[in-house]
Amino acid sequence: MTFDPNSFLEINDHEQAIPVLALSVAAHAQWRKTAPADVQHWEDLQGFEAKKGAVMFVPPTAQSGAAIVLGLGENGDVNAPDPWGWAALADRLPPGIYRLPEGMPGMAQEMAALGWALAQYRFRRYLKHSDQGAQTPDKPKRLLLSDKGAWERATREAAAVALVRDLVNTPANDMLPSDLERESRTLADRFSATVTITTGDALLDANFPAIHAVGRASADAPRLIDLRWGREDAPRLTLVGKGVCFDSGGLDIKPANGMRLMKKDMGGAAHVLGLAQRIMSDKLDVRLRVLIPAVENAISGTAFRPGDIIKTRKGLSVEIGNTDAEGRLVLGDALTFACEETPDLLLDFATLTGAARVALGPDLPAFFTADHDLADHFAKAAASTGDPLWRLPLWEAYLDYLDSSVADIANAGDSPFGGAITAALYLSRFITPEVTWAHFDVYAWNQKPRPGRPAGGEAMALRAAFSVIQDRFGAS
Secondary structure, three states: OOOOHHHOEEOOOOOOOEEEEEEOHHHHHHHHHHOOHHHHHHHHHHOOOOOOOOEEEEOOOOOOOOEEEEEOOOOOOOOOOOOHHHHHHHHHOOOEEEEOOOOOOHHHHHHHHHHHHHOOOOOOOOOOOOOOOOOOOOOOEEEEOOOHHHHHHHHHHHHHHHHHHHHHHOOHHHOOHHHHHHHHHHHHHHOOOEEEEEEOOHHHHOOOHHHHHHHOOOOOOOEEEEEEEOOOOOOEEEEEEOEEEEEOOOOOOOOHHHHOOHHHHHHHHHHHHHHHHHHHHOOEOOEEEEEEEEEEEOOOOOOOOOOOEEOOOOOOOEEOOOOOOOHHHHHHHHHHHHHOOOOOEEEEEEOOOHHHHHHHOOOOOEEEOOOHHHHHHHHHHHHHHOOOOEEOOOOHHHHHHHOOOOOOEEOOOOOOOOHHHHHHHHHHOOOOOOOOEEEEEOOOEEOOOEOOEOOEEOOOOHHHHHHHHHHHHOEO
């Protein structure tokens, strides 16, 4: 885990840095009017138009130095919350030193720097030759910013995203529950946080029966990771992340094509660790708590079975309709535990359902909350950060799909409809009414490579969530 945004971003000036100008069609027309004649001639030769994503390299001439022009399109706005256009630019440029214009607004510089840094993220941990074993290329492309605040925010954002990607990309042979514990302890040590771990049969003694049931079949014992940071009397923020380090489906085993990416089923845990890193590095004034039920849903003689009725910390009994609906089981115990402290805000992240992907596709996370003000806050944060998400309803009539004649609730019903909603409704049964809660059903994966977003693990709704938390709680 060696990705360092400071390898790509500086708050400095450099006499050899090439300026980068981001111009809409109208702004380009104005710029051209004042450009030296030799630059205008060069542009004519290139046939350049400031279409969205168009790039022109202006070589040094007798009248002016070298420059890069990035087209923003007809209605383009340099202040738009879009880091990916800058990522595409970084992909197309050779190694070197580039700089943003002096008067560029701070938020625009932040978006540019974030895209620029993430364009250079690589997961090369297992590659042997040349620079392939490093997360940072040997010859990076450096971007100089003039706004120190934008530089600080962008480096922290990029580092948090990279942490999520690294954790999700790491295969299960190096990311089982004990490994996830190690990563949590490493993060805690960096920020002087405390970590408490409840492991194996101690989960039964501590009343986490559902976490134990799901994880007991694995040779790597299930555990509950409990990280705390911040002053005791600060507003309480709790993050819960699904940490199913590999999901075979259990005895209701997945087919091969369904199991292939199940190293990413701990993506919720990766998200809350990345978000925690951002919160702690920004020193937000919160009493942060991170809860991760870390398990492997494996198959052995001790695996839980379809038809079993298991206990939960909440006291509700659950009939197992399908062992592949295990994430909601471990989250139920963790959410119950979280609510016992009545946090001011409780957020959970989970790679919970394929149904959310069917409804919204791989790039758009679903989120659920009964609090309309919180939903509005997240919608505005998603728009302002360029970090999309979409609210789905907690439609309580669908709780009937989880009815059981022999237990208080079933973990999976017979209906094929509304799977993301019924999973969220299941989780809602473990939330106390006085707690403000939101649930994020994320894919945590890029299906195909795009500038700044390589195929593999991905952070989703992370920057929007941080924006909401920062607005609510601020800095210490």
